[in-house]
Amino acid sequence: MSNILVIAEVRGGVVKRPSLETVTAALQLAAQTGGKVVVVACGSGLDAACAELRKTGAHKVVAVDGPAFANYSGDGYAKAVVEQFAANGAVAVLMAHTAMGKDLLPRVAALLDASVITDAVGLACEGGAFTAKKPVFAGKATMSARATKTPFCASVRPGTFAPACSPSDAEVSKAAAPAGDLLAVVKEIVASAGGKVPLQEAKVIVAGGRGLKEPQHFKLIEDLAAAFGPGVAAVGASRAVVDAGWRPHGEQVGQTGKVVSPPLYFAIGISGAIQHLAGMRTARTIVAINKDADAPIFKVADFGIVGDAFEVVPALTAAIADVMKGK
Amino acid sequence: MDIVVCIKRVPATDAAIKIAADGKSIDPAGVTFELNAYDEFALEQALRIKEQLNAGSVTVVTVGPKDCKKQLDDALARGADKAVLLSTTDWMYDGMQVASALAAWIKTVPCQLVLCGRQAVDSDNNQLPANLAGRLGFACVTEVGKLTLADGAFTAERDIEGAREVVACKTPAVISCQKGLNEPRYANLKGIMAAKKKPFVEQPAQLGARGMEIVALTLPAPRAAGKIVGNGADAVPALIAALRESKAL
Numbered sequence: 001m002s003n004i005l006v007i008a009e010v011r012g013g014v015v016k017r018p019s020l021e022t023v024t025a026a027l028q029l030a031a032q033t034g035g036k037v038v039v040v041a042c043g044s045g046l047d048a049a050c051a052e053l054r055k056t057g058a059h060k061v062v063a064v065d066g067p068a069f070a071n072y073s074g075d076g077y078a079k080a081v082v083e084q085f086a087a088n089g090a091v092a093v094l095m096a097h098t099a100m101g102k103d104l105l106p107r108v109a110a111l112l113d114a115s116v117i118t119d120a121v122g123l124a125c126e127g128g129a130f131t132a133k134k135p136v137f138a139g140k141a142t143m144s145a146r147a148t149k150t151p152f153c154a155s156v157r158p159g160t161f162a163p164a165c166s167p168s169d170a171e172v173s174k175a176a177a178p179a180g181d182l183l184a185v186v187k188e189i190v191a192s193a194g195g196k197v198p199l200q201e202a203k204v205i206v207a208g209g210r211g212l213k214e215p216q217h218f219k220l221i222e223d224l225a226a227a228f229g230p231g232v233a234a235v236g237a238s239r240a241v242v243d244a245g246w247r248p249h250g251e252q253v254g255q256t257g258k259v260v261s262p263p264l265y266f267a268i269g270i271s272g273a274i275q276h277l278a279g280m281r282t283a284r285t286i287v288a289i290n291k292d293a294d295a296p297i298f299k300v301a302d303f304g305i306v307g308d309a310f311e312v313v314p315a316l317t318a319a320i321a322d323v324m325k326g327k
Numbered sequence: 328m329d330i331v332v333c334i335k336r337v338p339a340t341d342a343a344i345k346i347a348a349d350g351k352s353i354d355p356a357g358v359t360f361e362l363n364a365y366d367e368f369a370l371e372q373a374l375r376i377k378e379q380l381n382a383g384s385v386t387v388v389t390v391g392p393k394d395c396k397k398q399l400d401d402a403l404a405r406g407a408d409k410a411v412l413l414s415t416t417d418w419m420y421d422g423m424q425v426a427s428a429l430a431a432w433i434k435t436v437p438c439q440l441v442l443c444g445r446q447a448v449d450s451d452n453n454q455l456p457a458n459l460a461g462r463l464g465f466a467c468v469t470e471v472g473k474l475t476l477a478d479g480a481f482t483a484e485r486d487i488e489g490a491r492e493v494v495a496c497k498t499p500a501v502i503s504c505q506k507g508l509n510e511p512r513y514a515n516l517k518g519i520m521a522a523k524k525k526p527f528v529e530q531p532a533q534l535g536a537r538g539m540e541i542v543a544l545t546l547p548a549p550r551a552a553g554k555i556v557g558n559g560a561d562a563v564p565a566l567i568a569a570l571r572e573s574k575a576l
Contacts, residue, residue: 016488072492074457074467097453099487102445103469106454109423110461115538116422118454131542136420136451140344141353143420143450144542155454183466184483184500188493198489242506249472249507250486255340255448256364256506264575275340281550285575287566293555300550303569307559315560319567323576 002035005085006058007077007095007104010041010049018096020163022156023056025123026094027164032125038062038088039170042077042177044070050172057166060088066177072100073185078107079178085112085151092130094123097155109153117145118155130154138255138278158200159261197234199251204228204264207236207253207280211269211290211309215246220313221268227320236260236280238270254279269309272297289313328383328498329437330373333429333459334366334402335419336395337449344546351541352418362398365444367511368504373442374406375509376476384408388432390425390532391415403522404514410525413532422454423538429455430462431533441501445470456503466500472507 004026008019026037036059041049046063053061064080081104085093093112095105097119109116115130121142122133130147132154192198199205208221218235225233237247239254253260255275265283270276272288272295280286281300288301289312298304305312338344338353339361345354373385387402388411389395399410413432419425433441441463446453453469460467472491473484481496485505496502514522556565570576 074469075460078461099470099485099492102453103457103467106422106426106457107461107467109454110426110458113427114423116452116454116458117539118422118452134451136544137338137344137353137449138340138451139547141346142545142547144545145539146542147539148537184468184494184496186492187495189487190491190493192489192491196489201488249505252506264570273341274343281547285570285573286550286553287570298555299552302550302553302573302575303566304553304555305557305559305562305566306555307562311560312563315563316566319563320576323567323571 001089001091002033003088003090004030004033004035004037005081005088005090005093006037006039007081007093008039008041008049008053009096009098009100010043010046013045013048015049015052016096016098017163018098018158020056021158021161022094022096023058023164024161025156027057029092029123029125033091035091036060038084038090040064040081040084042069042080054170054172055166056164056170057168058164058170061170061172062088062175063172064175064177068177068182071186073182074103074107075183076177076185077104078111079180080175081108082111083178084175091150092152092154095155097157101155105153105155112151112153114151114153115147115149116153117147119157120154121157121160123154123156135259138259138275139282140278197231199234199236199253199258200260202232202234202262204233205236205253205260205262206233206266206268207238207270208241208268209238209270210240218247220309224266224313224317224320227317227324229324238276239273267297267301268313270297271295272300328376328380328439330376330383330385330440330442331433331436331438332366332370332373332385332387332402332407333441333443333455334370334387334389334398335363335447336360336389336391336398337363337447340364340448346544346546350543352544360394362401363444363447365446365504365506368506368508369442369444370402370405370407371509371511372474372504374512376440379476386411386436388413388429390419390428392417399527400522401514403525404518405512406518408525410527412529414529415532415534420450420541421537421539422450422452422458424534426455426458426462427535428532429459433463439499441465443501443503445503445505456501460501463499463501466497468494468496468500469503470505471502472505474502474508
């Protein structure tokens with residue numbers, strides 16, 4: 001009863017990167033519990049995914065493979081994971097804190113009546129007790145917590161651990177999907193239009209705020225993002241412009257939007273309200289462009305330009321395009 | 328359809344967070360509290376479903392200290408029929424405990440739909456809805472941005488990384504609500520007056536054993552102050568040079 005179960009997220013036959021990162025977290029934890037890492041993947045046609053998961057350093061891979069599991073179902077997958085938990089002598093379950101992880105892991109925790117900590121950025125097992133660190137208040141503070149019972153379930157924030165990679169070959173076994181009706185099941189997946197980079201996966205985020213004055217002026221933001229070349233930069237937005245209906249909520253950065261941590265973040269015409277700073281303050285490099293030299297955003301920015309976005313941004317877009325041409 | 332809406336009282340999103348002397352909780356001095364922003368979408372959706380069906384009830388419930396009465400009263404003023412306070416003495420951060428207390432109570436009332444915000448903006452757990460659904464044996468869809476009800480079943484749309492999922496969901500169900508689902512209404516004077524006559528029930532939460540305890544709450548290290556590289560478009564070359572020097576480009 002010391003093994004760590006990892007739920008792998010497989011989409012389109014491919015293991016998602018945050019799941020590989022979670023295997024790394026599980027291997028570190030298993031070294032402390034003296035157990036093994038068992039990876040469970042649910043879906044249909046999982047052979048390629050299993051081949052990938054064998055090369056992670058996990059000790060065992062279980063594929064719950066069947067046509068009933070072709071589309072994601074939180075209740076169906078949870079039942080399968082709980083069966084594997086019992087069959088594999090596990091004490092803890094880990095999964096990445098992705099859209100699927102938020103939907104599935106807590107249900108598994110409920111069925112196991114387990115202690116649960118989500119969005120963890122650190123995990124350990126000390127003296128038989130699981131501990132975790134997680135951001136709270138959108139990162140305005142960090143909570144260190146100790147589980148007071150087992151089983152223990154935790155979701156792991158994407159980007160926190162390196163993806164697992166090991167030449168060792170894990171044992172692979174197959175299991176049938178549990179019988180029974182599915183209560184909620186995905187019937188369609190619609191890809192985002194235009195091959196946009198998801199905000200949380202972007203290497204660069206160019207975010208705009210009310211300083212742009214009109215929704216159509218976000219063209220400046222889109223052009224700067226495009227200057228980095230295809231697949232690099234995403235457009236972000238402040239809460240003010242999302243609430244005003246200028247931009248979709250999916251682009252909102254901050255406490256009631258997304259918490260992001262890209263290598264490079266541009267805040268343009270964004271004053272830097274507390275709830276916005278909470279969502280982007282862990283970006284590696286922050287650039288602020290604002291005409292108000294006293295704007296709070298300059299207190300967290302590494303580099304700032306005081307000036308009118310309508311003059312500065314086109315010049316910056318041209319300069320970035322030049323830099324990218326040279327690469 | 329009898330609908331339960333789970334809400335939470337949280338520090339306002341514009342609040343600066345300070346740590347209390349115990350090192351494990353926030354210092355409430357100077358912090359205003361509000362209804363969790365995502366719960367407003369849950370309450371609004373409940374009211375719209377009741378209006379669509381022209382039948383059923385909307386009950387708001389929270390697990391927390393007595394101070395939560397203000398947020399429950401606000402929900403009544405916006406149109407909920409009944410409020411329930413499952414009272415505790417502490418800030419509720421243990422997701423397992425909250426889920427089990429809510430599940431224990433929901434099992435005692437008629438309920439075909441539970442609506443929640445996608446997460447509370449204090450503990451940021453994003454785990455209560457699916458945990459509750461598991462304990463109740465209900466269907467569940469989380470972080471829903473579009474919801475339609477027809478013939479007693481839901482079609483729910485939710486954003487995933489780089490795509491949108493369309494989910495077929497039976498009832499009874501737990502649905503967690505994402506921003507963008509609807510435009511919440513606010514209380515008007517008539518609603519505030521009507522709320523005073525609506526049922527308000529307070530009873531102790533059946534919390535059960537703790538699943539976790541807080542060891543410490545800490546503030547992140549402040550970012551080192553940066554520098555203004557210049558003014559206006561003329562400063563762009565200096566910015567590019569600074570970004571290259573710091574290997575950001």
